[in-house]
Ligand SMILES: [Ca+2]
């Protein structure tokens with residue numbers, strides 16, 4: 813009769829021990845969108861508030877809760893049966909100001925695009941198409 817409670821206690825103790833990682837690093841899953849917009853995402857401080865934001869395709873989500881999104885280019889939803897032409901987005905301080913710009917790389921052999929962050933100005937991003945570079 814005592815076998816079942818002891819076994820249950822052991823099982824619960826074993827499960828709870830697995831829930832707490834020894835590293836002390838925890839993760840929380842946050843779904844940014846239910847639309848298929850891009851193949852990848854990156855982290856950068858787009859609004860220069862010192863908190864990491866997420867950039868994915870034509871949108872960036874404002875950290876730290878990632879509930880509010882901002883479009884820096886037209887938003888196009890793609891069918892899940894193919895690839896999105898938005899492969900990777902890389903935020904960085906390319907124009908050497910405090911506002912992270914976004915380098916977008918699409919399909920191989922297609923040109924990359926640079927979206928220059930307007931900062932606090934109420935104007936849209938400046939978009940530049942970069943020359944395509946082929947390598948063998
Ligand atoms: Ca930020």
Ligand SMILES: [Ca+2]
Nearest residue numbers: 907911912913
């Ligand atoms: Ca910039």
